[in-house]
Amino acid sequence: ERLEGLHQVRSVQQEDLELERLALARQLRSAYAMGRQERIKILLNQQDPDVVSRLLVYYDYFNRERARRIANINQTLEAIRETEREIGAEELRLRELRARELAQQQELEASGARRREVVAVLNARIEEKGSELSGLQSDERLLRSLVKQLHEALASAPLDGAExxxxxxxxxxxxxxxxxxxxxxxxxxxxxxxxxxxxxxxxxxxxxxxxxxxxxxxxxxxxxxxxxxxxxxxxxxxxxxxxxxxxxxxxxxxxxxxxxxxxxxxxxxxxxxxxxxxxxxxxxxxxxxxxxxxxxxxxxxxxxxxxxxxxxxxxxxxxxxxxx
Incomplete structure (x- = not known):
């Protein structure tokens, strides 16, 4: 989102720069054409001092306006350069972030694979233990059955050794x-x-x-x-x-x-x-x-x-x- 915002700021700044350049170009063309005519008229027609003074004020304002636009253009250029530096830094940050996220995703996938292996081993052990338990229970039943049979068979049999x-x-x-x-x-x-x-x-x-x-x-x-x-x-x-x-x-x-x-x-x-x-x-x-x-x-x-x-x-x- 921040990178998108920086790109939008740069677009606005570039539009402002283009407008300032166009305005300055028009002003320079007008000043060039007007300036030559007025100066010639002043010299040839010997206009009165009020007119001369008014024209000089106009020229002074025109020059200040031109200087202001040039300053604005320079400021806009510097702002664009700063925005581009921020865009570069943000793009670098995003690349590093994506690299970390990719590494984390790979680690998660590896952890998931290890977890699945552990679960498989545990399930195998549980199944093995279940089989062992079933075997133990079966063995004990077999022993109890044998002891019962022997007890019943030997109950009435005399045991030698009176002493x-x-x-x-x-x-x-x-x-x-x-x-x-x-x-x-x-x-x-x-x-x-x-x-x-x-x-x-x-x-x-x-x-x-x-x-x-x-x-x-x-x-x-x-x-x-x-x-x-x-x-x-x-x-x-x-x-x-x-x-x-x-x-x-x-x-x-x-x-x-x-x-x-x-x-x-x-x-x-x-x-x-x-x-x-x-x-x-x-x-x-x-x-x-x-x-x-x-x-x-x-x-x-x-x-x-x-x-x-x-x-x-x-x-x-x-x-x-x-x-x-």
Missing amino acids: VKPFKQQRGRLEWPAAGRLAARFGSAKGGGLKWDGVLIAAPEGREVKAVHHGRVAFADWLRGFGLMIIIDHGDGYLSLYGHNQSLFKETGEWVAPGEPIALVGNSGGQLNSGVYFGLRHKGRPVNPRTWCKKGRGNRVGSRPMVDKRVLALAAAPLREDRI
């Missing part, structure tokens, strides 16, 4: 299945509204996983989401679960003694880090392992108790290769 103290009397006395750090506690958030129904013990890959009590192996196989899993029946509706193993030492139906190695710590079942999932069930319901196992030091749990080799010899079984 072994019942599992229900071992509250707070059980050894942990592996020495390590509690990476996930019972009841803590697992993601997607799910909670841990056992604990996750972070331990080096290849460390022995041991049975927490006398019992019989009710399940020893791959379970989706938990990798290589062993489930031991301890009677009276009690089960212990050991998941994410690297390899299994026992087969379904074999007997195990307390502290007997049954597997090696691993990261099967999709785990990034090595560790063992340890859970307890009573009549199909999860119970907190920390209320049944010996207290550790802070997050550290487990020890390496000595095991009677004669007991191990009675329950020895060949090593079964990892079936990941």
Whole structure:
């Protein structure tokens, strides 16, 4: 708008300049023609002093008017030059402004592209998390179904070992299945509204996983989401679960003694880090392992108790290769 106004001002100034030039040209032509005639008449006719005086006043006025018009022309020219300088400065400012606006537009377009990329990545992550959550929920349903089936199948089956103290009397006395750090506690958030129904013990890959009590192996196989899993029946509706193993030492139906190695710590079942999932069930319901196992030091749990080799010899079984 300002540039347009400056152009309009310059147009008016140029029109004024042209009018002043035309007026000055007419005045100069008139003065030239009139001046020669009057001066000759004054000299030849010897007009009286009043006439001479009047003509001199007229000539003086004429000269002043001519000087004024010349001054006006010069002022108009200077005003036009100043207006043109302002027009140049305004055009430069507008070019710089357009350049900044173009740069900002390009930056906005780049930011929009980056934002779209971020949104696409976030949507992909959300979809991935949704798939992971769906997978976790499916895995938990599968585990609950397996535990329920085992509980129903083992409810009426007698458990050998009359000299072994019942599992229900071992509250707070059980050894942990592996020495390590509690990476996930019972009841803590697992993601997607799910909670841990056992604990996750972070331990080096290849460390022995041991049975927490006398019992019989009710399940020893791959379970989706938990990798290589062993489930031991301890009677009276009690089960212990050991998941994410690297390899299994026992087969379904074999007997195990307390502290007997049954597997090696691993990261099967999709785990990034090595560790063992340890859970307890009573009549199909999860119970907190920390209320049944010996207290550790802070997050550290487990020890390496000595095991009677004669007991191990009675329950020895060949090593079964990892079936990941």
